[in-house]
Structures are given as structure tokens and as C-alpha cells.
Amino acid sequence: MKPVYITTPIYYPNGRPHLGSAYTTIVADFLARLYRALGIPSRFVTGTDEHGEKLERKAREQGKTPKEFVDEMAAEFREAWKKLLVEPDRFIRTTDPDHIETVKKVLEALREGGHIYKGKYEGLYCVGCERYYSEGELVEGKCPFHLKEPEHKSIDAYFFRMSAFRDRLLEFYRGNPKFLPPGRKEEILNRVKELQDLCISRPKEQLTWGVEFPFDPEHVTYVWVDALFNYLTASNGAWPPDIQLMGKDIMWFHCVIWPSLLMATGYELPKREVVHGFINVDGSKMSKSLGNVIDPLELAEEYGADFVRYLLIAKVPFRDDGNIVRDELEKIYRELAGSIGNLANRVLRLMEGVRSTEFRRDPAVFGEIEKFRKELEKQLRELNIEKVLDIYGQGIQRIAHRLNSYINEREPWKLDGAERDEAVLNAYRGLVELMKLAAPMLVEGARKFFKVAGDGKPGETRLILYPPKSGIKSS
Numbered sequence: 001m002k003p004v005y006i007t008t009p010i011y012y013p014n015g016r017p018h019l020g021s022a023y024t025t026i027v028a029d030f031l032a033r034l035y036r037a038l039g040i041p042s043r044f045v046t047g048t049d050e051h052g053e054k055l056e057r058k059a060r061e062q063g064k065t066p067k068e069f070v071d072e073m074a075a076e077f078r079e080a081w082k083k084l085l086v087e088p089d090r091f092i093r094t095t096d097p098d099h100i101e102t103v104k105k106v107l108e109a110l111r112e113g114g115h116i117y118k119g120k121y122e123g124l125y126c127v128g129c130e131r132y133y134s135e136g137e138l139v140e141g142k143c144p145f146h147l148k149e150p151e152h153k154s155i156d157a158y159f160f161r162m163s164a165f166r167d168r169l170l171e172f173y174r175g176n177p178k179f180l181p182p183g184r185k186e187e188i189l190n191r192v193k194e195l196q197d198l199c200i201s202r203p204k205e206q207l208t209w210g211v212e213f214p215f216d217p218e219h220v221t222y223v224w225v226d227a228l229f230n231y232l233t234a235s236n237g238a239w240p241p242d243i244q245l246m247g248k249d250i251m252w253f254h255c256v257i258w259p260s261l262l263m264a265t266g267y268e269l270p271k272r273e274v275v276h277g278f279i280n281v282d283g284s285k286m287s288k289s290l291g292n293v294i295d296p297l298e299l300a301e302e303y304g305a306d307f308v309r310y311l312l313i314a315k316v317p318f319r320d321d322g323n324i325v326r327d328e329l330e331k332i333y334r335e336l337a338g339s340i341g342n343l344a345n346r347v348l349r350l351m352e353g354v355r356s357t358e359f360r361r362d363p364a365v366f367g368e369i370e371k372f373r374k375e376l377e378k379q380l381r382e383l384n385i386e387k388v389l390d391i392y393g394q395g396i397q398r399i400a401h402r403l404n405s406y407i408n409e410r411e412p413w414k415l416d417g418a419e420r421d422e423a424v425l426n427a428y429r430g431l432v433e434l435m436k437l438a439a440p441m442l443v444e445g446a447r448k449f450f451k452v453a454g455d456g457k458p459g460e461t462r463l464i465l466y467p468p469k470s471g472i473k474s475s
């Protein structure tokens, strides 16, 4: 069975990962773990996009070669993901030799198929974005992301006959209604109708830090073409991608350019391009000048990686823009500690003195869990990722709540012997099931839990999963 192949965009390593890239990557890691938790194999890949003018310039500013610079930055990214308990099956770098081979193979295939030609490119180029803009895409004559006027440039270049794929693309979207992100289809379809050819090279004098054209060493591959094919390099038998996660700013590249290139080179197309919203902090876009930047690594240091994952997976809406209120962080931590943390502690303590291991499963405990697991599995198998993220956090909380009320209702401390054992064992086995379902999000907590709780009977009965923080008042 082909694993469910999950990708994140590969990141530009010109700084540490920020909250936005941490969000995409934690969600991808979570999904990969969730599939596995339900017995469905998955493959999850993330990495760094290491070529291009911008990195070359940044390296030079620091007196380093581009390779030295990206080696350092890629190491920093790996380290950051480790701290956030993100464990990709491969961390791909576009400077990896096998990836450079892929890009060359793809360029040859494009040439052999008659999909590229040489021409002159004149256009408006944003250095920050490393791409050309059409007049219509600019906002008041400026790049919408950098708010800077683009430069006029004219160069010899290779073009990909993307316009020839217009009808095939439209047909593909029609036949595969899940491919495009819901709520954003119209925007893409309207733009595809005016699809133009794509410049896929940069002359050596402009860019040296990239993949040379195998049949014309005077030209270097446009970074986006280089970057997109990382998904192919890293696929390792899992092709095609099932779930490609991204923020809305790079939707065009993934929903239009990417499938056109794959059609031209004869590869099977991905199943879903999944777009999430942006995250605001205290109601505004994060910015240094507003002083509302949240550093995911600092947050993990303060509250633990599980908390960051809980915050991003369970407390931020997936499809629409989310908002994190900094004053509420402590409250959210207490919520996590008070529900799942407290439940684990409570149930394990009740297990003290339980003699038997036999019990009848009480539907009051397992009904909810089974229902939730089935629903999750159905949505995951159908690749309804937005739905999975909509229901997951609430589902976990609901089960935790159910288990707590079960204990309150049964009051095992008032019971004796077999009756007491029965009630406690139900709560305990229910908790084991809950922790299996929560483990893709609460990676560290679940690891700690299963270390002491075992699968049959706990070895220890003391466990504090999310201890009170200094400076955080316990509620």
C-alpha cells in the first residue's frame, strides 16, 4: 500500500523558522502521525529551498559562500523542528545531489517533449520574491508582499509553454474536484483562463547559485521550478503527493504551475493542495514594529513543545485566518493541564490497588471514543484535511471530558472490590485509547504517559504531564 504522502513547502532558510512555517510543518507532522496512529502508513517530507539570488546575496553579506551559509541555516531548521517534535521521514535540501539530478532530468524531459523554447523576457521583477509580476498583480505598482516597486528587466531566457496546458488544467480541475483548495477555486480558475508561458531560467550573470541547465550551462533554473520538484525527489515510492500543505501566498505555484509541469513531464498529479490561513497575533499581522511577534521556539521553551502543537492544531482555525491572543496563552496552557494532564494524573492514581485486569467495556466510555475514531478515519481516508482539523481538537477534549464525568458519576472511591476495579479499569482503558488518539498532537505527553502507563497495567501511578508553570497561577 502506498503511504499517504504529505508535504510542506520547503522553506527559504534566511532566518529561523517563524510561526507561519512552524504552523504548516506542525500540522503536516501531526497528520503523518495521525494516519499512522490509525494504521494507515504515511510519509512526511519537509526541507529547505536553498538556491537563488537572495540567499547568494545574504551569504555574501556575511562573508560566507552560499553553501556555507545554507549548511548553517539548514542545520538550524532541523534543530528547530526537533525542538517542536517534528520528525519528517526526510528533510530535503535543494542542494542535495539527488535533487539536482531530478531537476536536470526534468529539464531534459521538458526539452525532449518540446515544452520549452528560448526567448526574451521583459518584465517587472521583485528581488524579494525572486519572481516576475504582471501589472495586474501589483498593488499600486508595488509587490504586494514587499511593498516595493519591482525592477524592469530584459533577459535571454527559456520559457515553459504553460499556456498550452490551460485546457488540460481546467479539465483536470473538473475531474478532480478535491485538488484545488475549497473556497479558493474561483480565484484560480479566473486566472488560469489567461494562463501565460512561464520563464524558467535565469542567465548566469544574474544568478550562479542554482541548478545549471544540462543543455545550456549559461542558464540557471528558476528557483521555483527547482523547488517544486523537491516533492518528486523526496517521494521515495510514495508518489504522487496526497496532501500538499501551504499558506495562501504560494497557492498559484502549487495549484497551477506545479500541475502544468507535471503534465508536461508525464508524472501523476497530486491529490490535494491544502491551503491554510495566516495567523495573527492580538488581532494584527505579526510585525516587529507592532512588537507582537511570537517565536515558536521561545514559546516551546516556556510552555513545552506539546503546548505549541496544541495551540496550533486545536486552538487555531485551519482554513481561515487565526488569531492568537498572547494574554490567553496561560489560560490555554491551564486548559491543557486541567483536562488531559489532570485526567491522566487522576486515573493513574485510581489504578493504585486495582487487582484485576479483566473488565467489561462500558459503552459510556468507549462509545464516544469509537465514534470519534471512525469519523477521523473516514475523513483521513477521504483526504478531508480541513474537516480533520475542524473536528480533532474538540473531539479530544470531548473524550477527556467524558472520561472525567464518567469518574465523577461512578465515584469509584465509594465502591469496593470488583465493582471498583471495573469502573477504574474502564476509565484507565479509555484513557489509554484517548492518549493514542492524542499522541499525534501531544507527542511528548503521550510518550511520558505510555512509559509509565503501559498498555495493560501501569507500572507507576504518579504522573504530572503538564506541571504548573512558575508565574502561572493555577486555577
Ligand SMILES: [Zn+2]
Pocket (backbone or CB within 6 Å): 126, 127, 128, 129, 130, 143, 144, 145, 146, 147
Ligand atoms: Zn516581493
